[in-house]
Amino acid sequence: MEKTATDLFIARAEAAAAQVHAVPDEAAAAKEVEAIRAEKGADGGAHGERALPSGVGVVRAAKGIAQTGTCIVVTDDEALRLETMLPEVSVILLNSADILPDLPSAAPFLRAEQTQGRASYVSFITGPSRTADIERVSAIGVHGPLELHIVLIGGRP
Amino acid sequence: MSYAHEIEEALKDGFLRRTLDKFAVEYRAGRDRVFAEVDERALIQRIADVKDDAARRMEELYEKFRVEAEKRGAVVHRAKDAAEAREIIAAIAKENDVHKIVKSKSMTAEEIGLNAHIEAAGIEVNETDLGEWIVQLRHERPSHMVMPAIHLSRGQVADEFEKATGRAQDHEDVHKLVKTARAELRPKFLAADMGISGANFLIAETGSLAIVTNEGNGRLVNTLPRVHVALAGLDKLIPTLDDALSALQVLPRNATGQRLTSYVTFIDGATACAKSPTGRKILHIVLLDNGRADLARDPLFSQIYRCVRCGACANVCPVFRLVGGHRMGHVYVGAIGLVLTYLYHDRAAAKKLCQNCVGCGACKDVCSGGIDLPRLIQEIRARFAKEDGEPVASRLARYAMRKRPTFHRLLKFMRFAQKPFAGKDGFVRHLPMALFGKQGFKSLPALAKKSFRELWETRDSWLAARDSSPRATNQKHLTVKIALFAGCALDFSLPHQLVAAMKVFAHFGVEVEFPMEQTCCGLPLVTLGEKETALDVARQNIAAFVGEYDAIVTLCASCASHLRHWYKDTLGAEAEAFSAKVIDFSSFVHDMLGLTEKDFTRLDWKVAYHASCHLCRALGVKEAPRALISAAAHYTPTPEEESCCGFGGSWSFKFPEISKELMHKKLDNACSGDATHLALDCPGCTIQLRGGADREKRKIQVVHVAEVLAASLEAGGAK
Ligand code: SF4
Ligand code: SF4
Numbered sequence: 001m002e003k004t005a006t007d008l009f010i011a012r013a014e015a016a017a018a019q020v021h022a023v024p025d026e027a028a029a030a031k032e033v034e035a036i037r038a039e040k041g042a043d044g045g046a047h048g049e050r051a052l053p054s055g056v057g058v059v060r061a062a063k064g065i066a067q068t069g070t071c072i073v074v075t076d077d078e079a080l081r082l083e084t085m086l087p088e089v090s091v092i093l094l095n096s097a098d099i100l101p102d103l104p105s106a107a108p109f110l111r112a113e114q115t116q117g118r119a120s121y122v123s124f125i126t127g128p129s130r131t132a133d134i135e136r137v138s139a140i141g142v143h144g145p146l147e148l149h150i151v152l153i154g155g156r157p
Numbered sequence: 158m159s160y161a162h163e164i165e166e167a168l169k170d171g172f173l174r175r176t177l178d179k180f181a182v183e184y185r186a187g188r189d190r191v192f193a194e195v196d197e198r199a200l201i202q203r204i205a206d207v208k209d210d211a212a213r214r215m216e217e218l219y220e221k222f223r224v225e226a227e228k229r230g231a232v233v234h235r236a237k238d239a240a241e242a243r244e245i246i247a248a249i250a251k252e253n254d255v256h257k258i259v260k261s262k263s264m265t266a267e268e269i270g271l272n273a274h275i276e277a278a279g280i281e282v283n284e285t286d287l288g289e290w291i292v293q294l295r296h297e298r299p300s301h302m303v304m305p306a307i308h309l310s311r312g313q314v315a316d317e318f319e320k321a322t323g324r325a326q327d328h329e330d331v332h333k334l335v336k337t338a339r340a341e342l343r344p345k346f347l348a349a350d351m352g353i354s355g356a357n358f359l360i361a362e363t364g365s366l367a368i369v370t371n372e373g374n375g376r377l378v379n380t381l382p383r384v385h386v387a388l389a390g391l392d393k394l395i396p397t398l399d400d401a402l403s404a405l406q407v408l409p410r411n412a413t414g415q416r417l418t419s420y421v422t423f424i425d426g427a428t429a430c431a432k433s434p435t436g437r438k439i440l441h442i443v444l445l446d447n448g449r450a451d452l453a454r455d456p457l458f459s460q461i462y463r464c465v466r467c468g469a470c471a472n473v474c475p476v477f478r479l480v481g482g483h484r485m486g487h488v489y490v491g492a493i494g495l496v497l498t499y500l501y502h503d504r505a506a507a508k509k510l511c512q513n514c515v516g517c518g519a520c521k522d523v524c525s526g527g528i529d530l531p532r533l534i535q536e537i538r539a540r541f542a543k544e545d546g547e548p549v550a551s552r553l554a555r556y557a558m559r560k561r562p563t564f565h566r567l568l569k570f571m572r573f574a575q576k577p578f579a580g581k582d583g584f585v586r587h588l589p590m591a592l593f594g595k596q597g598f599k600s601l602p603a604l605a606k607k608s609f610r611e612l613w614e615t616r617d618s619w620l621a622a623r624d625s626s627p628r629a630t631n632q633k634h635l636t637v638k639i640a641l642f643a644g645c646a647l648d649f650s651l652p653h654q655l656v657a658a659m660k661v662f663a664h665f666g667v668e669v670e671f672p673m674e675q676t677c678c679g680l681p682l683v684t685l686g687e688k689e690t691a692l693d694v695a696r697q698n699i700a701a702f703v704g705e706y707d708a709i710v711t712l713c714a715s716c717a718s719h720l721r722h723w724y725k726d727t728l729g730a731e732a733e734a735f736s737a738k739v740i741d742f743s744s745f746v747h748d749m750l751g752l753t754e755k756d757f758t759r760l761d762w763k764v765a766y767h768a769s770c771h772l773c774r775a776l777g778v779k780e781a782p783r784a785l786i787s788a789a790a791h792y793t794p795t796p797e798e799e800s801c802c803g804f805g806g807s808w809s810f811k812f813p814e815i816s817k818e819l820m821h822k823k824l825d826n827a828c829s830g831d832a833t834h835l836a837l838d839c840p841g842c843t844i845q846l847r848g849g850a851d852r853e854k855r856k857i858q859v860v861h862v863a864e865v866l867a868a869s870l871e872a873g874g875a876k
Contacts, residue, residue: 012416015416016415016416016417016419065417067194067416068416068417069416069417070417076428076429077429078380078428078429078430078431079431081376081380082380082381085373085376085377085380102406103402103403103405103406103417104399104402104403104406106402107397107398107399107402110398110402110423111362111363111398113423113425114363114365114398114423114425115363118229118426119229119230119425119426119427119428119437119438120365120423120424120425120426120428121422121423121424121425121428122422122423122425123376123420123421123422123423124417124420124421124422124423125419125420126415126416126417126418126419126420126421127419128419129371129372129373129419129420130371130372130419131287131288131335131371131372132304132413133286133287133288133291133304133305133306133372134287134288134291134306134309134311134314134331134334134335135176135309135310135311135331136176136179136180136183136304136307137311137331137332139331139332139335141335141339142287142335142338142339142371142372142373142374143285143339143342143343143346143372143373143374143377144372144373144376144377144419144420145373
């Protein structure tokens with residue numbers, strides 16, 4: 001059976017150490033986010049001097065890429081961008097209808113973002129932050145999030 | 158410490174050796190896995206085409222980039238050299254009253270020696286990439302472009318962290334050390350007034366930067382402080398977003414075996430920034446020339462613009478694997494490091510480094526931009542040779558080889574001179590090993606009693622000695638006429654391999670001619686930097702092979718690749734017809750004659766295979782020899798068949814320690830199973846591995862593929 005873009009997205013995101021939560025609709029997504037918040041703790045002070053809305057950062061992706069398991073997040077807004085960087089747990093909401101097949105197919109989207117007559121900052125996020133800089137041991141969670149949760153809306157029937 | 162001594166020390170560094178050995182094997186496996194999902198060759202070709210075009214249009218792309226980026230609130234600077242780039246950045250820091258800087262990885266910053274300059278102005282600079290931070294704490298250079306601290310153990314890192322934090326550190330748990338770095342650097346990000354980053358692509362169409370990272374430090378560097386300075390070479394300019402996205406399918410796959418890094422950030426102009434007095438990010442983009450614009454017009458070297466700094470050329474380099482990046486690089490590491498060191502950084506260092514390359518071609522094979530790195534390194538060596546005037550070896554070679562009869566007389570004289578020392582088994586036996594010094598790791602081959610060209614005269618007797626009458630059942634009789642190109646090593650040292658090939662040809666009725674005027678292919682001359690003499694011998698060979706042949710067959714993979722590629726590339730039309738006919742023995746037998754297992758009797762030999770660099774990479778021949786071995790015997794796959802044996806012609810005499818280690822590893826791999834024989838297609842590798850197997854008393858027999866086939870036919874005939 002041929003894999004759908006959504007199946008491939010899930011497999012590739014998981015291969016990059018993301019945790020994918022497939023939910024049927026927006027209402028279920030909101031519940032899922034609350035569950036993650038509850039489990040991971042919403043203490044705002046865990047990240048140093050800068051106050052954050054919560055210890056769990058939540059943002060919404062504009063697009064996904066199946067081949068790489070990537071979420072594309074428009075992060076022109078600085079506070080929103082920091083939501084994807086500073087907290088130890090990062091949650092990204094993605095609509096399965098927005099999944100593109102591969103990197104080259106993201107060009108039109110990116111071009112539209114960059115030609116609106118204003119500055120822009122677009123983040124391609126694939127899994128949590130990681131390093132292999134000490135003895136090539138793969139370690140998840142360096143300067144960015146330690147965990148990445150993708151809440152995939154309409155992901156699976 | 159002398160350079161030779163440094164290399165010896167590196168070889169003794171057990172930790173480094175184990176790490177790099179493990180890495181070499183795992184890297185290959187990871188890379189293969191993720192490239193299987195895409196069209197590797199097409200993607201690499203696309204990078205080559207896009208970057209070649211960008212190099213030609215560098216000025217136009219720069220203008221476009223500048224206009225678009227400034228439209229979106231960035232300030233674009235162009236620095237003609239390292240000093241100017243340092244000044245520009247120092248001035249930006251001053252005018253914005255900057256006291257603390259955080260930096261993410263930038264090889265260009267290494268290139269211009271930025272940190273020392275800024276620190277001298279009393280500004281604190283902190284590297285934030287984990288590996289870069291570690292080497293910064295140790296006041297060292299990165300030993301790899303992607304993994305700067307790959308030469309260090311976790312214990313060394315823990316010691317360094319103890320000094321930096323004043324707290325005890327776990328010496329075993331890498332994850333805890335990573336946590337320390339997170340905790341230690343987080344306040345530095347928050348306190349910094351300026352972030353300095355590199356950029357992987359500068360996209361002209363929209364004036365945007367693409368930055369590729371894994372740790373997340375890069376995004377903090379360009380987000381938290383109010384000022385962001387991006388520093389990149391002019392070679393990072395590419396026309397469109399599509400070009401960048403396409404290249405991103407290769408870069409992470411080649412760098413770390415990832416489909417994509419954790420983060421790819423596209424910054425297009427100055428976005429809103431709470432900390433900035435103007436409410437917008439203060440964004441400066443500094444483009445470094447430092448010789449790039451001139452180089453973009455160089456017909457040979459402009460191809461280095463295809464480099465995307467993936468580090469793959471180091472990852473697969475057998476010499477890097479043995480000695481590490483501090484000895485196989487300068488600012489940049491690996492094959493590209495050797496070339497860039499020569500072009501930009503330090504000619505004296507480049508002269509030493511470029512001698513290191515064994516010319517195996519592994520780097521070229523994996524390069525994201527398909528850069529012909531070994532060719533560039535060879536050219537640099539030739540230039541140094543020219544500058545230095547004539548070393549004795551070159552003068553001798555030129556004198557001896559310009560005229561074929563002189564050269565062949567000389568070889569005969571050497572055979573006479575070695576007589577008292579030659580053993581019966583084809584090795585030089587009776588010289589005290591002390592005379593060989595560090596060369597003693599392998600037995601050296603003696604020149605054969607009779608060269609092939611002498612044996613040729615009496616071929617009717619030795620070919621008729623066996624029953625060659627066609628057998629009705631399985632014997633083909635083919636109407637193919639070939640000319641045999643022997644090559645010096647086979648002709649004078651290993652003629653029995655040519656004899657074996659002749660038996661195979663005779664068995665299948667192939668008509669063979671051996672033009673007597675043929676001489677050395679010229680490859681050793683090119684290696685010595687003797688291009689003029691190499692051209693002379695090339696012309697002699699072309700003239701010797703003017704007859705009507707279906708193919709020019711050689712048992713030497715090195716000769717084959719030189720005759721095929723160098724002749725055509727250097728002589729053009731003059732060599733075209735000749736080069737087109739050159740084919741290696743295995744491809745000829747497998748592809749042209751179409752022989753299969755039906756044509757052979759299976760021997761009970763278990764045969765491991767060594768894929769010679771010049772065959773598997775330079776000529777791209779992979780299947781034919783393995784298929785033939787399977788047809789005539791039992792092919793026994795062993796690990797790392799395609800890694801270099803460490804011969805490299807005269808190179809093995811310059812770097813005996815490295816050559817020895819490569820050979821040793823090769824034999825370990827070949828002997829790891831139950832193989833009785835090790836087959837290959839190149840006399841250079843034969844000399845290296847037969848000599849090594851003899852010296853190390855290995856049980857394996859080193860043979861040419863032709864010998865496997867001849868033995869199989871012989872066994873069949875005896876049936
Ligand atoms: S040709 Fe081989 S030895 Fe030379 S730099 Fe490339 S990989 Fe290293
Ligand atoms: S030369 Fe090729 S392989 Fe080496 S770093 Fe550059 S792109 Fe990668």
